Amino acid sequence: xxxxxxLLIALVVVGCSSYAPTSQGTVIDLxxxxxxxxxxNEGVIPLRVSVAAVISPRGTAESYQLxxxxxxxxxxxxxxxxxxxxxxxxxxxxxSGAVDIAFVCTSAYxxxxxxxxxxxxxxxxxxxxxxxxxxxxxxxxxxxxxxxDLEDKVFAxxxxxxxxxxxxxxxxxxxxxxxxxTFFARTFFTYSHDEAIYSVADGLANGAxxxxxxxxxxxxxxxxxxxRVRVIHRSPPFGIPPVxxxxxxxxxxxxxxxxxxLTMHETSTGVAALQALGxxxxxxxxxxxxxxxxxxxxxxxxxx
Amino acid sequence: MNIPYSRxxxxxxxxxxxxxxxxxxxxxxxxxxxxxxGIAVTWQVRQLLSHxxxxxxxxxxxxxxxxxxxxxxxxxxxxxxxELQRLLQDTQSNQPNIRYAFILDKEGYVLAxxxxxxxxxxxxxxxxxxxxxxxxxxxxxxxxxxxWDTAVPIFEGRVGTARLGLSxxxxxxxxxxxxxxxxxxxxxxxxxxxxxxxxxTWILTHPILELVDATQAVGRGDFSYRVxxxxxxxxxxxxxxxxxxxxxxxxxxADRAEREQLRAQYVHGVITAQEDERKRIxxxxxxxxxxxxxxxxxxxxxxxxxCYIPELQKRAEELRRVAGQTLDDVHSLSLQLRxxxxxxxxxxxxxxxxxxxxxxxxxxxxxxxVQGLEDKRLPSEIETALYRIIxxxxxxxxxxxxxQTASIxxxxxxxxxxxxxxxxxxxxDQSAIDWHDGHLGLYGIRERxxxxxxxxxxxxxxxxxxxxxxxxxxxxEYEYSLE
Numbered sequence: 001x002x003x004x005x006x007l008l009i010a011l012v013v014v015g016c017s018s019y020a021p022t023s024q025g026t027v028i029d030l031x032x033x034x035x036x037x038x039x040x041n042e043g044v045i046p047l048r049v050s051v052a053a054v055i056s057p058r059g060t061a062e063s064y065q066l067x068x069x070x071x072x073x074x075x076x077x078x079x080x081x082x083x084x085x086x087x088x089x090x091x092x093x094x095x096s097g098a099v100d101i102a103f104v105c106t107s108a109y110x111x112x113x114x115x116x117x118x119x120x121x122x123x124x125x126x127x128x129x130x131x132x133x134x135x136x137x138x139x140x141x142x143x144x145x146x147x148x149d150l151e152d153k154v155f156a157x158x159x160x161x162x163x164x165x166x167x168x169x170x171x172x173x174x175x176x177x178x179x180x181x182t183f184f185a186r187t188f189f190t191y192s193h194d195e196a197i198y199s200v201a202d203g204l205a206n207g208a209x210x211x212x213x214x215x216x217x218x219x220x221x222x223x224x225x226x227x228r229v230r231v232i233h234r235s236p237p238f239g240i241p242p243v244x245x246x247x248x249x250x251x252x253x254x255x256x257x258x259x260x261x262l263t264m265h266e267t268s269t270g271v272a273a274l275q276a277l278g279x280x281x282x283x284x285x286x287x288x289x290x291x292x293x294x295x296x297x298x299x300x301x302x303x304x
Numbered sequence: 305m306n307i308p309y310s311r312x313x314x315x316x317x318x319x320x321x322x323x324x325x326x327x328x329x330x331x332x333x334x335x336x337x338x339x340x341x342g343i344a345v346t347w348q349v350r351q352l353l354s355h356x357x358x359x360x361x362x363x364x365x366x367x368x369x370x371x372x373x374x375x376x377x378x379x380x381x382x383x384x385x386x387e388l389q390r391l392l393q394d395t396q397s398n399q400p401n402i403r404y405a406f407i408l409d410k411e412g413y414v415l416a417x418x419x420x421x422x423x424x425x426x427x428x429x430x431x432x433x434x435x436x437x438x439x440x441x442x443x444x445x446x447x448x449x450x451x452w453d454t455a456v457p458i459f460e461g462r463v464g465t466a467r468l469g470l471s472x473x474x475x476x477x478x479x480x481x482x483x484x485x486x487x488x489x490x491x492x493x494x495x496x497x498x499x500x501x502x503x504x505t506w507i508l509t510h511p512i513l514e515l516v517d518a519t520q521a522v523g524r525g526d527f528s529y530r531v532x533x534x535x536x537x538x539x540x541x542x543x544x545x546x547x548x549x550x551x552x553x554x555x556x557x558a559d560r561a562e563r564e565q566l567r568a569q570y571v572h573g574v575i576t577a578q579e580d581e582r583k584r585i586x587x588x589x590x591x592x593x594x595x596x597x598x599x600x601x602x603x604x605x606x607x608x609x610x611c612y613i614p615e616l617q618k619r620a621e622e623l624r625r626v627a628g629q630t631l632d633d634v635h636s637l638s639l640q641l642r643x644x645x646x647x648x649x650x651x652x653x654x655x656x657x658x659x660x661x662x663x664x665x666x667x668x669x670x671x672x673x674v675q676g677l678e679d680k681r682l683p684s685e686i687e688t689a690l691y692r693i694i695x696x697x698x699x700x701x702x703x704x705x706x707x708q709t710a711s712i713x714x715x716x717x718x719x720x721x722x723x724x725x726x727x728x729x730x731x732x733d734q735s736a737i738d739w740h741d742g743h744l745g746l747y748g749i750r751e752r753x754x755x756x757x758x759x760x761x762x763x764x765x766x767x768x769x770x771x772x773x774x775x776x777x778x779x780x781e782y783e784y785s786l787e
Contacts, residue, residue: 028430028446030404033422036414057381058459083382 046078047071050102052090053159054241055194055214057083064103066273073269074260085191087159094118097246101257105211105241106132107163110294113287117247121254122261123240123285126213126278130285131237133212134164136172137200137229144207145232147172153206155184156199159191160302162211163293168235169209171300194218201228213240217278239290243282258284326512327505334501335494342490350483357475361452365470366439368399369454373466376407377459380415388416395468403451404469410462433457433465444469511539515546527554571751579642579688586642589634597631636661651687652677652714655694659712666702669709676716686776689752690714690723696745697725697772705729705770716778720758723774731764749774 049068051060060083072079082099084090087108093099095116104112112118123130138144144153147169158165173183180187188205190196193214199205212234219225243261245254264270265281274281324332372395379387392405396418406417408428417423431442431453441454451469458464511534521529527550533543601624608620639645646654652674659670681687694712701710707729715722749772750760758776 026426026445028424028426028444030419030424030427030446030448032424033419034425035422039413053382057378061381061459061462081381085382085384 044078046080047075048080048082048099050082050090050093050099052087052104052108053085053192054105054211056192059194063276066276070269070273071260087161094244094246097248101245104244105162106239106293107161107167107297109242109244110290110297111161118244119247120285120287121243121245121258122282123242124279125281125283130240130283132240133237134168134209134235135212135215135231136209136233137231138207139200139203140228140230148176150207151183152185154186156196156205156208157187157189158193158196160189164211165193165196165209167297167300171296174300201225238293327509330505331501334497338494338497346483346486346490349486350479353482354479357479361472361475362441365441365452365454369456369466369468370439372468373456373458376466377463380463385416392416392418401470401474402468403471406467407464409464431455511543518546522550527557568755572755582641586638589638593634594631597627597634601627646687646691650681651690654691662698668702671711674714686756689756693749693752693774694725696749701727720775720777726771728769731766731768731770733766734764
């Protein structure tokens with residue numbers, strides 16, 4: 001009789017056990033505020049790599065991880081990836097030497113070369129060529145056929161100084177004798193090409209101009225894009241976005257970096273890294289490959 | 305000895321609990337059940353609510369922190385610390401529960417935080433993510449109470465960790481408020497419950513209590529009580545049974561009273577007849593028999609005087625002496641039968657003379673003590689009864705007890721007369737008395753006493769002597785009549 005009473009009490013107690021767990025450990029004083037410690041760079045100085053915001057920062061970090069790992073292995077140094085929101089900022093980093101090497105957009109290179117002698121280290125090769133195009137894209141269900149049809153519509157640019165994403169489409173509008181501000185109903189900057197693609201795919205913009213390499217890569221990752229966007233205009237070929245370094249880089253380091261890039265396609269890890277970026281290899285390229293783009297840039301008046 | 309102790313305790317408890325009156329019991333049960341239910345429900349709801357709300361709270365903490373982690377990825381990657389700071393501040397201002405938010409880079413350095421001025425360093429290591437786990441929430445003891453710290457890796461931990469500290473004050477307040485409301489409801493329902501219970505109890509127990517009163521009245525001898533029938537349930541049946549019983553008892557009592565009255569009348573008649581007869585015989589003896597004997601004595605005296613033959617004279621004297629003796633005996637018998645002294649001088653004197661007579665006749669030492677009868681006379685039937693009783697008792701003592709001494713004590717108080725007759729004789733076995741045996745006349749003594757609403761108490765045993773206590777009440781009318 002007594003045992004069944006104890007059992008009953010035990011069941012009641014268990015059934016009533018409280019949910020909220022109690023905390024253990026020391027008491028933290030939230031009022032004792034100390035200044036944050038200053039960070040000192042210890043040990044080996046890493047190689048600082050910047051990638052211009054062609055695609056979203058996250059996308060960049062993912063895509064370039066293997067390449068960074070490859071460089072780290074080859075150069076036997078830690079690599080630090082530095083990203084910024086705009087192409088201009090990346091240019092500034094190179095100019096000041098805050099980063100050692102950068103992957104920049106074509107017009108960023110041209111501007112940088114012209115302004116402070118940004119040095120071309122190597123250029124990617126895709127399908128045997130070191131060129132790319134600017135693609136004018138619209139939603140698949142849109143009736144737009146040419147740039148003219150995009151009058152009084154919403155247009156998405158990428159970065160303010162992007163060649164394929166701003167300069168070229170502005171050039172097209174100018175050729176129609178108009179200015180983008182008045183030609184389009186509204187424009188906005190997406191600061192990355194894959195976001196420009198998705199703006200059109202999702203119907204946020206009636207049209208955009210994007211980097212063909214980025215477009216092809218995006219289609220590969222997401223085949224359903226083909227059902228949502230279509231290309232209405234393909235520009236002539238222009239010099240591919242290169243790999244650049246500061247003009248003040250020490251020659252020895254420059255050679256090492258160049259060699260690492262140029263021999264990348266010969267190693268298995270390098271090949272994997274190239275595949276992650278959708279590239280065949282890196283090659284040498286002369287500045288003259290960018291002249292056609294340079295001409296158009298000089299013609300186009302970019303309003304801030 | 306544990307078991308007997310607990311048993312004893314339980315017994316005592318039962319006496320205590322069982323002794324509480326029935327109305328309190330019913331109200332107590334109702335109240336107890338309501339309170340028990342109320343408390344049980346409140347407790348259960350509180351537990352359930354607490355569980356649900358804390359689960360939601362956890363989920364909210366995780367969701368908020370994961371959102372923060374997602375939205376801080378790009379700003380960290382492009383090193384836009386201003387944007388990061390703004391993000392934290394917006395997050396905190398949108399969600400008042402958030403006590404703090406901060407971002408750590410992959411080396412564990414603080415990139416941005418919501419504290420004013422400095423940063424509490426101990427907080428950094430207070431929580432963390434395991435590998436690139438989903439989210440990890442823990443509770444921290446702080447100077448501001450208990451806080452829930454959630455850590456979420458940013459960009460699979462490659463970029464850093466987002467940390468959020470939430471306060472559960474609101475959750476607790478809600479739970480307390482609900483608990484309070486439920487308890488209040490319990491109290492209110494208890495009050496309503498008590499009211500209903502009181503009413504119910506009154507309805508249920510009123511007939512029971514009435515029956516209790518009625519039964520007690522019957523116990524006192526009052527058979528006139530009838531209980532009203534309230535409902536057609538078991539109590540109604542009990543009421544019917546009670547009323548029937550009361551009817552039967554009343555009838556039986558009436559019969560008994562009637563029989564008692566008849567019997568009393570009969571006994572009274574017998575005793576009266578006896579007294580009347582005695583009176584008549586005494587008078588007869590006094591009037592005619594004594595007179596006849598006196599005449600005879602006188603005649604014999606004349607005869608003896610006028611007769612000169614000595615033989616005849618002697619015979620006449622002899623006859624005269626016999627007549628004289630007979631006259632004495634008759635006189636004595638007459639007195640015994642109806643002592644006029646009882647009517648003339650009262651009970652004490654009559655008893656005294658009777659006692660003196662007994663002493664003389666038998667070798668028995670008799671003490672007599674009388675109190676309270678110096679001034680006042682008792683009603684004649686009481687005096688007669690007492691006289692006869694004492695007479696009969698003394699006869700028993702003389703004839704059966706073989707006693708050396710006897711004592712008689714008579715005391716009159718305001719309410720009754722007490723007569724005690726004791727002897728130191730051989731006594732008798734009380735349980736073997738046949739009251740109707742004329743031998744001891746105890747029946748007569750008891751009847752005389754009971755006729756006057758008194759009682760006889762007998763104390764005796766083998767070789768223990770005998771004591772008779774006779775108490776006869778004096779009515780108020782009697783007292784009044786003497787004033």
